[in-house]
Amino acid sequence: MKDEQKNFLLFALLAAAILFGWPYLAGTFFPTANPPATRIEQGKSEAIPAPSADPTADSPAAVRSRAVVLAETPRIRIDTPTLSGSINLRGPRIDDLILKKYDETVADNSAPIRLLSPSGAPDAYFAGFGWRDTGLQAPGPDTVWRATGDVLAPGKPVILDAANAAGQRFRIELAVDDQYMFTIKQTVANAGGQPVTVAPYALVNRSGVFHDKDSWTIHIGPMSVANGVANYDTDFDELDEAPETFDSTGGWLGFTDKYWLTALIPDQGKDMAGQFRSGANGAYQADYTVQPQQLAAGSAVTHTSRFFAGAKEVRAIDDYEANLGIAQFDKAIDWGWFRIIEKPIFYYLDWVFRMVNNFGLAIILLTLTVRLIMFPIAQKQFASMAGMRAVQPKLKALQERYKDDKPRLQQEMMKLYKDEKVNPLAGCLPMLLQIPIFYALYKVLMLTIEMRHQPFILWIKDLSAPDPLTPINLFGLLPFTPPSFIAIGVFPILLGISMYFQFKLNPQPTDDVQKQVFAIMPWVLMFVMAPFAVGLQVYWITTNVLTIAQQQWLYSKHPALRQAPAK
Structure with a gap:
């Protein structure tokens, strides 16, 4: 009896450690969800302003400040189905870019995401292109270039x-x-x-670090692919x-x-010297220089590179890697170890979403698909559970007979399992298979x-x-947000x-401590799962409902599973 009390006390302490320690552990190693998009006030959903939102969304002063900076230099306009903004002819720089398809918040009047901003404006973030000072007397950062057009659009390049x-003579042809x-x-x-x-270079410069935090599961910050290997290890603190610095043939x-990416992509067949570094006023820069070459009198040389600036849409990233031959470009999305599972899950989920036009319903249909695929395994699991339940009296007898001879007990148990043709581990297989699927869905919800x-x-x-509706504040009727x-x-x-x-449907364990553990486990896991994305909870609830029906x-x-073990 004392041992049982001791075991239950240990479990209670472990449960408390999980409940109160998990939020701190998850923040560093395993982010549970994106920041809440809404809160419930007076029973209604209200959009939450994003802490990392573009200043144009919240501050009229910031709008005037950026407008002043943009008006200080001559510009050509950018206009595509996905992008709007302008290119600074002084430099030149791509330093004004808005993502048309994505808003800062879920509010109807939310401002769109601003990815790039000019130097001198809030959250400066820009790309520049030029040539190293190797005696070439190349145009400098204050050079104002002449342009052949006033709008850069698909099919309408600007020189x-x-x-x-x-x-x-120097020429930069820009296309999008x-x-x-x-x-x-x-x-x-x-x-x-x-x-x-002649040694061309390209740079991307940003002011400050990202508002989202780098973590063990999702890399945020400087990133490169050099010699075919993706590097997620560099962070702002190290810079x-x-x-x-690094050297590579190709890469980026x-x-x-x-969700967003800026990437400098040199000619994939050329050698380049890349570097990340910090600068004045909390700025950080990624840049590369192509291997210098001699240009004879009367001749010309052209270096072609690319610059990605936008949303990390999975299909677009994969298409760029396949069609443009960009090395490991899909690694821009930090899929991690389970990439081989995560990408198929994403593509299937995205396909279902396009059919039903609701991601929650798509997650439910994904869950149903997974359960159908695993149904034969579940049948074997239940057959094994029935067999294990049938041999419980014999197993108990062996444990009593050889309780002082552990090696002999193990031998006799293995012989019993072999004679009765049961596998004690078979019941664990469906759960083990669910772990990578659950983690893959977690990464898909967090990353894409x-x-x-x-x-x-x-x-x-x-x-x-996370789910914003909680009874702790009477579903938003009380004027406070609980921790x-x-x-x-x-x-x-x-x-x-x-x-x-x-x-409750599972065969009940005979040990009283195990019964208590199983009784409290659902409510412990309820607290553990509360901060996670609702999409994960939808998946798990649907899995549980289907499991109950199954x-x-x-x-x-297998009616033997409902019967009490024979004495």
Whole structure:
């Protein structure tokens, strides 16, 4: 009896550690969900302003400030189905970019996402292109280029032109597709009397770190692919101490947020020297230089590169890698170890969503598909459970007979399992298979822009965020927001209830401590799962409901599971 009390006390302490320690552990290693998109006030869903929102969404002063900066330099307009903004002819720089398809919040009047901003404006973030100072007398950052047009659009490239006093002419041809990829052709024509050394460069510079935090499961910050290997190990803190340099043939480098990416992509067949470094006023820069080459008098040389600036849409990223030959470009999305499972789940989920036009319903249909695929395994699991239940009296007898001889007990148990043709581990297989699927869905919900701000039903406006409706504040009728670790939403409660009934259907353990553990486990997991994305809770609730139905049917096929073990 003392041992049972000791075991139960240990379990209670473990449960308490999980409940109160999990929020701190998850924040560093395992982010549970995106920030809440809404809150419930007076029983109604209200959009929450994003803490990382573009200043144009909240501050009229910031609008005037950016407008002043943009008006200080001559510009050509960017207009595509997905992008709007402008290119600064001083530099030149791509430093004004808005993503038309994505809003800051779920509010109807939300401002769109602003990805790039000019130097001197709030949240400066821009890309620039030019040539290293190798005696070439190349145009500098204050050079104002001449442009052949006033709008950059798909199928309408713009050519920028400049010259120096030594007889070299410089041309930058800019093109953009209908998604997020710019093509930059940098040409030097040497009309002087002497050869010159030409070394093109490109840079992307941002002010400060990202608002989303880098974590063990999702990399946010500087990122590169060098010599075919993706590097997620660089962070902003390391750049504050020392720059990071590398050499590569092809590859790319830039800054990755959870949903957004800027990437400099040199000619994939050329050698380049890349680097990340910190600068003044909390700025960070990624840049590369192509291997210098001699340009003879009377000749010209062109270097073609690309610049990605936009949303990390899975299909678009994969298409760019396949069609443009960009090395490991799909690694811009930090799929991690279970990539081989996550991408098929994403593509299937996205296909179902396009059919039903509701991501919550798509997750339910995904769950149904998974259960159908695993149904034969579940049948074997229940058959094994029935067999194990039938041999329980013999197993108990062996444990009594050889309780002082553990090696002999193990031998006799193995012989019993072999004679009765049962496998004690068979019941664990479906659970083990569910783990990578559950984790893959977690990564899909956390990582993919396609899941961002996707509504489900009623008050659920974002499946990638926690459930905002909780009885702790009487479903928003009381004027306070409870702390996250006790803000148990409706969906986590439904999850706990479904798990309770599922556990009730399972064969009850004979040990009293195990019974107590199984009795409290659904409610512990309810607290643990509460901060996770609603989409994960929808998946788990649906899994539990289907499991209950499946168990009822399989119990009819294996009635021994409902019977008490023979004495």
